[in-house]
Amino acid sequence: MRSIRQFVQNFQKKRVPLHVLVNNAGVMMVPQRQTEDGFEEHFGLNYLGHFLLTNLLLGSLKEAGSPGRCSRVVTVSSATHYVAELNMQDLQGSSSYSPHGAYAQSKLALVMFSYHLQRLLDAQGCHVTANVVDPGVVDTDLYKHVFWGTRLVQKALGWLLFKTPDEGSWTSVHAAVSPELEGVGGRYLYNEKETKSLEVSYDQRLQRQLWAQSCQMTGISDVTSEAVSGRLIT
Incomplete structure (x- = not known):
């Protein structure tokens, strides 16, 4: 979290417009271990890091957006989310x-x-959109911690x-x-087309609970009124 905050401060000192933010960092199926901040690594790196980075950069994204030319937040998820369960009582998987x-x-x-971010942006009237994408199964080093048979298939085929x-x-x-996505947010995209995500992902009550808990974990007090209005929260 410290490096993310430092990056945001360094970026904002450059005073350059930010039109697109792509959240694409990640690890997959690593052994149980923690980030420097004490978060379970998947949740801390794959999710909380993107949550914090996006919210701290929302002011810059908002300033760069304009009618007919919205700034865009693109977050990379995975088809694996279709088999996921969100355990709000144990997001760290400690039990x-x-x-x-x-x-x-x-x-x-x-x-x-x-x-949820898209709904907040809509409520604020911001010229920023947020979409989530599924890249598919890609031949990268992300698989180095998976079952050895899967790695063998990857290497051979x-x-x-x-x-x-x-x-x-x-x-x-x-x-x-894409021009066709101008002003369009809150979509799940796969192979450049909109598709449905897991049914529970549309649960707005659960989205709000996750957002509130994420704010507490990352030290953001009130994202809705502060980050979206353009003030950097430290």
Whole structure:
């Protein structure tokens, strides 16, 4: 979290416009371990890091957006979210840890974060949109902690079964620059097309609970009134 806040401060000192933010950092199925801040690594890196970064940069995104040319937040989730459960009583997986479950939960949290963020932006009348994308199965180093059989398949048949990194980026690029998505937010995109996410991801009550708890975890007191209005929260 400290490095994210430092990055935001360094970026804002440059005084350059920010039109697109793509949240794409991640780990997958790592052993149970914690970030420097004490968060379970999937939840802390895949989700909370993006949550904090996005909210601290919302002021810059808002300033760069204008009618007919909205700034855009693109968050990379995964089809794994379809098998996820969001455990609001144990988001850190401290009582029962599963690498797959923790990864899937972090990706579901990103979907719900994007939907709720879009509603907040709409309520504020901001010229910023937030969408979430599924890149598909991409041949990258993300699989180094998965089951050895899966790694073997990737090594032997990745060229045939998996997308290349370039192909895996297409939906993110589409969400970032496509004219047809101008002013359109709160969408889940796969292969450059809108599709439905897991049914529970549309639960607005659960979205609000996740948002409120995420604010507490990252030290953001009131994102709705402060970050969206353009003031950097430290």
